[in-house]
Structure formats: C-alpha cells, structure tokens
Amino acid sequence: MANKEAKSKMVVTVLGCGTSVGAPMIGMQGLPQFKNPKNWRLRASLLLEPAGRGGPAVLVDTSPDFRQQALQFFPKMPRLDAILLTHTHADHLHGLDDIRPFNFVQKEALPLYAEPQALEDVRTKFSYIFQPTQEGGGKPRLSLHPVQEKPFRLTACADPFLHHLEIIPLPLVHGTVSCLGFRLGPIAYLTDCSYIPPTTIAKMQGLELLILDCLRPKPHSTHLHVDLALDYARKIGARKTVFTHMGFELEYEAFKKSLPRGMVPAYDGMQFRLSR
Ligand SMILES: [Zn+2]
Numbered sequence: 001m002a003n004k005e006a007k008s009k010m011v012v013t014v015l016g017c018g019t020s021v022g023a024p025m026i027g028m029q030g031l032p033q034f035k036n037p038k039n040w041r042l043r044a045s046l047l048l049e050p051a052g053r054g055g056p057a058v059l060v061d062t063s064p065d066f067r068q069q070a071l072q073f074f075p076k077m078p079r080l081d082a083i084l085l086t087h088t089h090a091d092h093l094h095g096l097d098d099i100r101p102f103n104f105v106q107k108e109a110l111p112l113y114a115e116p117q118a119l120e121d122v123r124t125k126f127s128y129i130f131q132p133t134q135e136g137g138g139k140p141r142l143s144l145h146p147v148q149e150k151p152f153r154l155t156a157c158a159d160p161f162l163h164h165l166e167i168i169p170l171p172l173v174h175g176t177v178s179c180l181g182f183r184l185g186p187i188a189y190l191t192d193c194s195y196i197p198p199t200t201i202a203k204m205q206g207l208e209l210l211i212l213d214c215l216r217p218k219p220h221s222t223h224l225h226v227d228l229a230l231d232y233a234r235k236i237g238a239r240k241t242v243f244t245h246m247g248f249e250l251e252y253e254a255f256k257k258s259l260p261r262g263m264v265p266a267y268d269g270m271q272f273r274l275s276r
C-alpha cells in the first residue's frame with residue numbers, strides 16, 4: 001500500500017531558472033532587484049522524482065551550476081538515475097563532470113539520453129571521458145543513449161521502477177539548432193526554444209504542468225520572449241504554466257503580477273508535487 005502510494009507521486013524541482021549568464025549577470029549584483037532572492041537564478045535545470053522525494057531521480061541538463069544546485073536542493077541522501085539532455089549549449093551541459101559523486105556512491109555508470117547529434121557533441125566537448133587517460137575516480141562514468149522522435153523508456157537505469165516510465169521527446173527549434181523538450185506524464189519541460197512546431201504542441205494535451213522558456217520582454221532570435229511565450233502557453237493550455245530561462249530583465253514580483261491566472265515565473269528551488 002505504501003509502495004502504491006509512493007508510485008503515484010511525482011516531485012518536480014526547478015534547480016535553476018536563469019538564462020545562460022545566470023542572474024544577476026556578473027557585475028549586476030548591486031541592482032535593487034537582487035535584494036529579492038527569487039531574482040537570483042542559476043542556470044536552467046530540472047529534477048524529476050517520479051516516485052516521490054528521495055526516490056529515483058531524473059536530471060534534465062547538467063548546468064555549470066550543477067554542483068551548487070545539488071548541494072542546495074537535493075535531499076540529504078541524493079540519488080541520480082538518469083540524465084536527459086535538452087541540447088549541448090554550455091549552460092545546459094558544462095556541469096557534466098560534477099556527476100562523479102553519484103558514480104562514487106552508486107557504483108554504476110549513469111545513463112545519459114540525448115539526440116544523436118547531441119551525443120556526438122558530448123563525445124567531442126568531453127573527449128577525456130571517453131579516452132583511456134586519467135585513471136582513478138577522475139572521470140564521470142556515463143553510458144550514452146540516443147533519443148529518436150519516438151517515446152522511449154529509461155531501460156538503461158539501474159532502478160527497474162524507471163523502466164516503466166515513458167518519456168515523450170518534444171522537438172523544438174532553438175534559433176538554428178535543435179533542442180528537445182521532454183514530457184513525463186502530466187509534466188512537460190520546454191527550455192530553450194524560439195519556435196514550437198504544431199506536431200510538438202499536439203503531444204502536449206492534458207498537461208498539469210508546463211515549464212516553458214521565457215527569456216525577456218523583447219524578442220530574441222533563439223528564445224521565446226514574453227508575448228510569444230504567453231501565446232504558446234495559451235495554445236498548449238496546461239493547468240499551470242511556469243516560465244523559466246529568464247534574464248535579469250524579468251523582475252520576479254513585477255513579472256508575476258503581470259501574468260494571467262495559472263501562469264507564474266519560476267524561482268530556483270520551486271517545487272511541485274503531482275499525482276501521476
Ligand atoms: Zn540555455
């Protein structure tokens with residue numbers, strides 16, 4: 001019974017909701033808005049715990065702030081079972097080396113899921129991981145798993161509970177590069193996009209929670225700006241929409257007040273408990 005109850009829960013934690021330089025950008029920390037901790041934003045990342053807090057965990061993106069995010073927001077006995085990578089821009093990938101403590105504790109390689117081209121980028125950018133150099137505990141232990149357009153299951157995870165979960169990849173356009181969003185049950189995470197194809201929108205019926213890119217008020221070539229993000233949010237029609245990947249231009253309180261019902265800006269450490 002207790003087990004059944006645990007399986008019905010999903011905890012989602014926003015580990016970071018900032019744009020690529022974070023907020024404040026270096027040098028801006030003296031601005032009045034940064035007296036509010038909700039305007040301090042680490043780089044964008046999400047933690048999904050499909051069986052409730054302290055159960056198996058799926059990390060979306062290894063941001064350059066990953067170590068700090070894990071220290072700050074993970075439970076005392078953290079566990080990591082899989083990494084989903086949206087794309088390979090530095091602000092979503094460059095904390096990859098900091099998964100090593102999970103390798104030490106769990107004594108297993110971590111599966112990383114991404115598009116085939118993104119996996120190639122990982123092999124290039126982190127070539128030392130895949131070369132026979134540097135013995136000892138100095139390198140992350142990873143297994144790489146290509147994601148195609150079809151839904152997939154996390155069958156490479158050590159925890160068999162995760163083998164039953166279906167992840168739906170959500171192809172996005174991010175300027176001139178592709179990026180993946182992910183849907184897990186009632187939740188969809190769409191960071192870094194400038195256009196959401198209709199075929200992707202069709203895969204987001206009946207969402208409880210949509211976490212969506214929203215960089216700043218002014219249009220941008222590779223990200224959604226406020227008006228466009230609101231248009232997509234209405235079109236997708238999730239019960240709740242949370243905006244992420246925000247720059248310093250979006251002051252938390254003012255932005256929150258400006259938003260329609262059911263839409264809010266994220267803040268680092270924001271958490272949701274949902275039933276699956
Ligand atoms: Zn980004």
Ligand SMILES: [Zn+2]
Pocket residue numbers: 087089174192
């Ligand atoms: Zn990006």
